[in-house]
Amino acid sequence: MTEASTTQEPIPIGSMVPLSGTSANDGREFRNGLTLAVDEINAEGGILGRPLRPVFIDSGRQTAEEVVRAARILIREHRVHAIINGYNIGPQNSEYEPIADAGVIYIHHNTLLQHHDTVASDPDRYFGCFMGDPAEYWYGQGFIKFLSWLSESGQWKPHNRRIAILSGPKPYSIVIANAMASASSEFGWQLPFPPRIIRTMVNDWRPIIEEVRRHDPAVLAVTQFHAGDLAKFHLQFMEAPMSCLVYLQYGALHRTFSNIVGDKGRGAIVGTVIGLPRDEMGRHFAQTYKAKFGPHTTPEIGCQPYSSMHHYAIAASVAGGTGGPGAFAINRRIAKVLLNLPYRSVAGTVRYHPKWQAAVPYPDATRDPSLGLPHLFYQLREPEDPPALIAPEPFADAAFELPPWL
Amino acid sequence: MEQPGEEQAGPQHLAHDAEAFMGLAHGAALWSPDGTLLTCNPAFARLFNCFAGSIPAGIGQRQFLDLVEQSGLLVQSSQAGGEPADAGRLDILSGRTMVFSDGTVCRIVGSPSRGGGTVTLCLDATDATRNARALERARDSAVTADQTKSRFLRAANHDLRQPLASLKILIYSCIASTNEAERSQALHAMDVSVAIMEDLLGALLNIGQLDAGKVEANVTTFQLASVLERLRVQYDHQAREKGLDLRILPSKAAVKSDRVLLERVLGNFLGNALRYTEVGRVLVGCRRRGHLLRIGVYDTGCGIPKEFHEAIFDEFFRIAEQQDYRKHSLGLGLNIAKRLAHVLGHPILVDSRPGMGSLFAIDVPIGNVWHSTVGVQEINERIGGEFAGLACLVLEDDVHLRNALTTLLERWGIEVLTLEVFDDIAARVAGLAGRPDIIITDYRLRGGVQGTDAVNQINDVLELPCPAVVVTADTSPDLIASIRGQGFPVLIKPVSPSGLRVVMHNLLFEPELVPELS
Numbered sequence: 001m002t003e004a005s006t007t008q009e010p011i012p013i014g015s016m017v018p019l020s021g022t023s024a025n026d027g028r029e030f031r032n033g034l035t036l037a038v039d040e041i042n043a044e045g046g047i048l049g050r051p052l053r054p055v056f057i058d059s060g061r062q063t064a065e066e067v068v069r070a071a072r073i074l075i076r077e078h079r080v081h082a083i084i085n086g087y088n089i090g091p092q093n094s095e096y097e098p099i100a101d102a103g104v105i106y107i108h109h110n111t112l113l114q115h116h117d118t119v120a121s122d123p124d125r126y127f128g129c130f131m132g133d134p135a136e137y138w139y140g141q142g143f144i145k146f147l148s149w150l151s152e153s154g155q156w157k158p159h160n161r162r163i164a165i166l167s168g169p170k171p172y173s174i175v176i177a178n179a180m181a182s183a184s185s186e187f188g189w190q191l192p193f194p195p196r197i198i199r200t201m202v203n204d205w206r207p208i209i210e211e212v213r214r215h216d217p218a219v220l221a222v223t224q225f226h227a228g229d230l231a232k233f234h235l236q237f238m239e240a241p242m243s244c245l246v247y248l249q250y251g252a253l254h255r256t257f258s259n260i261v262g263d264k265g266r267g268a269i270v271g272t273v274i275g276l277p278r279d280e281m282g283r284h285f286a287q288t289y290k291a292k293f294g295p296h297t298t299p300e301i302g303c304q305p306y307s308s309m310h311h312y313a314i315a316a317s318v319a320g321g322t323g324g325p326g327a328f329a330i331n332r333r334i335a336k337v338l339l340n341l342p343y344r345s346v347a348g349t350v351r352y353h354p355k356w357q358a359a360v361p362y363p364d365a366t367r368d369p370s371l372g373l374p375h376l377f378y379q380l381r382e383p384e385d386p387p388a389l390i391a392p393e394p395f396a397d398a399a400f401e402l403p404p405w406l
Numbered sequence: 407m408e409q410p411g412e413e414q415a416g417p418q419h420l421a422h423d424a425e426a427f428m429g430l431a432h433g434a435a436l437w438s439p440d441g442t443l444l445t446c447n448p449a450f451a452r453l454f455n456c457f458a459g460s461i462p463a464g465i466g467q468r469q470f471l472d473l474v475e476q477s478g479l480l481v482q483s484s485q486a487g488g489e490p491a492d493a494g495r496l497d498i499l500s501g502r503t504m505v506f507s508d509g510t511v512c513r514i515v516g517s518p519s520r521g522g523g524t525v526t527l528c529l530d531a532t533d534a535t536r537n538a539r540a541l542e543r544a545r546d547s548a549v550t551a552d553q554t555k556s557r558f559l560r561a562a563n564h565d566l567r568q569p570l571a572s573l574k575i576l577i578y579s580c581i582a583s584t585n586e587a588e589r590s591q592a593l594h595a596m597d598v599s600v601a602i603m604e605d606l607l608g609a610l611l612n613i614g615q616l617d618a619g620k621v622e623a624n625v626t627t628f629q630l631a632s633v634l635e636r637l638r639v640q641y642d643h644q645a646r647e648k649g650l651d652l653r654i655l656p657s658k659a660a661v662k663s664d665r666v667l668l669e670r671v672l673g674n675f676l677g678n679a680l681r682y683t684e685v686g687r688v689l690v691g692c693r694r695r696g697h698l699l700r701i702g703v704y705d706t707g708c709g710i711p712k713e714f715h716e717a718i719f720d721e722f723f724r725i726a727e728q729q730d731y732r733k734h735s736l737g738l739g740l741n742i743a744k745r746l747a748h749v750l751g752h753p754i755l756v757d758s759r760p761g762m763g764s765l766f767a768i769d770v771p772i773g774n775v776w777h778s779t780v781g782v783q784e785i786n787e788r789i790g791g792e793f794a795g796l797a798c799l800v801l802e803d804d805v806h807l808r809n810a811l812t813t814l815l816e817r818w819g820i821e822v823l824t825l826e827v828f829d830d831i832a833a834r835v836a837g838l839a840g841r842p843d844i845i846i847t848d849y850r851l852r853g854g855v856q857g858t859d860a861v862n863q864i865n866d867v868l869e870l871p872c873p874a875v876v877v878t879a880d881t882s883p884d885l886i887a888s889i890r891g892q893g894f895p896v897l898i899k900p901v902s903p904s905g906l907r908v909v910m911h912n913l914l915f916e917p918e919l920v921p922e923l924s
Binding site: 092118141152 | 632635656778790817904916
């Protein structure tokens with residue numbers, strides 16, 4: 001049986017999450033998010049009367065081998081109708097192949113420009129592959145606009161227009177660094193040196209910091225994203241701070257970062273292209289999430305598979321049901337609905353770009369906040385305080401303040 | 407004498423007539439011989455619904471018209487051929503054209519009734535009037551366009567003939583000449599003439615599009631810096647050739663305009679400035695003025711007397727004493743700029759005095775930097791991928807595989823270099839267009855050359871080990887182990903893009919993840 005059915009047999013939904021290894025914290029949040037969404041959907045009768053049954057496979061270190069293996073197990077052994085998860089850093093789209101062969105829906109949050117390329121290379125084959133958040137490319141362009149906005153609105157007066165960029169070795173970091181570099185000149189910023197790709201993460205950032213200091217930049221952007229690496233960097237930067245804004249990629253939002261850095265983190269800028277706006281929907285979700293999974297959990301991460309699970313359930317209901325491996329017809333209908341039906345999730349509006357099959361970011365790629373996932377910019381405050389959400393409008397709820405070292 | 411038909415006008419027929427009268431789609435009213443209203447049909451009552459209740463019976467036409475006009479129901483009421491003297495006339499409605507406030511146009515037709523009175527019919531002429539007006543406008547615009555075109559063609563004909571005549575003479579000279587220097591000089595002059603004709607035809611195309619209303623503004627918010635940079639690239643060489651100092655001051659502003667049309671306006675200003683400035687400087691700079699950004703092109707040229715400040719924007723206008731053939735100005739640039747600025751809704755201005763240089767400027771709305779779009783519309787790996795800007799040397803004999811691989815790599819933003827002959831590696835590598843960052847080689851190359859050997863030789867030439875991946879269709883475990891033993895990762899054909907991507911990424915950025923290298 002592959003086509004839509006009216007039986008009460010549960011629909012298996014796969015999820016490839018890092019439940020062990022360095023990203024296990026994120027993996028647990030992804031599992032929480034999917035679990036909460038499945039519980040809510042099942043409480044309302046499931047998809048056209050059929051309940052959902054989540055199946056989690058540990059993607060461990062998130063290498064191509066581990067993620068592909070997880071996808072194969074979900075498809076062959078569990079006959080899942082869809083795979084919905086957070087992000088896996090290492091597979092580089094290798095997992096698309098078994099998923100495309102099976103013709104099931106796959107929604108992930110890998111935040112990779114590679115997704116655009118893979119889908120565009122053969123839209124018919126990869127019809128079911130969706131990225132529930134915008135590509136990391138937008139971090140770069142959006143950050144440059146953010147800097148220009150800070151400067152032109154008079155909130156910050158840079159002493160020059162130089163941006164120093166340090167990148168980690170993963171494609172995610174490199175693409176963000178490249179995107180920052182390519183957008184810089186158009187907005188009147190200059191790079192004193194091309195993005196520096198640090199191939200092996202170091203414990204001692206001081207030599208690189210000193211090298212950057214010689215260029216006296218107005219902005220220092222670090223696109224490495226592991227909270228631990230960023231914390232080491234930031235503590236060493238704060239030993240003798242430069243007169244520049246500091247941007248830390250995503251991971252500095254994690255509790256691990258503030259636990260290590262403490263109040264020295266105050267003033268650093270962090271961004272995410274998928275997070276929780278502090279509006280009514282976002283706050284309500286956070287409360288529900290913490291009530292269920294504990295006060296020290298992170299709904300900002302769990303919201304990713306949570307939102308995509310709900311979007312999938314709506315799309316499948318509109319399409320007339322779900323289908324497992326080989327059920328191309330029904331899954332193509334679901335994919336079509338996903339593309340045509342924007343969904344206002346707790347993280348903002350997920351509207352898939354018709355060619356990229358990735359969520360469109362606001363304000364980076366649309367001027368309409370109701371038609372894009374907000375690219376949120378935070379400024380860290382005290383370790384026990386939530387970071388201030390300073391841009392973009394209409395989501396911001398706090399004002400930028402000059403970092404204490406400036 | 408009674409008419410034949412009137413014999414049948416019995417009570418039954420009268421009832422039929424009354425029913426037909428009341429059911430008419432057009433407004434109709436019956437007036438008595440002394441000009442007072444006897445009755446009207448519902449369509450007439452609906453048309454003149456400005457009375458508190460129904461239209462008062464017995465009302466005279468004069469009073470009726472006054473009340474209707476006072477109510478504001480009509481925006482115009484006129485007699486065809488002008489207002490006749492109404493004195494003594496009882497039927498003053500017939501022959502009128504009434505324009506109602508809702509845009510309806512009615513022509514009032516009157517005819518005598520049997521009893522000596524008048525029947526008034528209100529005929530809806532709304533569509534006919536609109537069509538007539540549209541026709542009138544179309545005719546006027548066609549006449550204007552025709553006149554413009556004739557004037558334009560006369561002037562263009564004149565301007566086109568001059569370089570054409572020169573070209574004929576130069577071709578003749580060139581054919582006749584046996585002297586290489588003379589021929590070269592003539593060819594250069596021919597080049598100039600052709601450039602003039604190109605300019606003229608380009609301008610004609612622009613004007614043609616503007617005349618046809620085909621130029622539409624596609625307004626977006628973008629960084630002005632991108633337009634200024636393109637102008638710098640276009641005009642820098644021209645300025646340097648003329649010994650002028652062209653300075654384009656950087657701008658960080660986001661503006662709301664049409665990127666292409668704005669560039670054409672500024673290009674015309676800049677082209678003019680360079681043409682009419684013999685010594686000194688041409689400067690492009692911006693200044694905020696409230697919510698507008700004034701983009702100005704300043705020059706230290708000959709300047710323009712105030713009396714010509716308007717006329718310089720006319721087609722083919724040139725100030726006689728500033729013209730010489732070398733400048734080959736067509737007098738269209740500023741006209742095009744003015745018309746493009748009109749399409750954009752941006753004001754333009756000129757400030758100039760003879761001997762004091764000129765300023766031509768355009769005021770553009772300042773945009774929101776968050777809405778600013780960058781030049782590229784399509785976001786893909788070619789512009790922002792992790793491999794963008796890197797060079798890959800591909801060694802693959804099979805032309806189909808090589809082409810497929812090249813397409814894939816180029817889609818990832820990689821510049822592809824190839825070597826097809828391996829006899830003299832040093833010379834071949836020296837002939838490459840760039841230095842490779844990574845090598846992808848087939849194991850078995852033409853002439854019995856092994857890919858691993860070729861890579862080793864290339865690395866000797868480069869004097870730096872270039873990371874390399876070997877691809878092979880041979881799945882023999884011994885062979886694969888041997889290649890890996892030499893420190894090269896191996897991929898088995900057909901190579902999957904994702905597999906290749908992982909290996910390339912690791913080789914380039916995370917070599918510790920490549921087992922063969924450890």
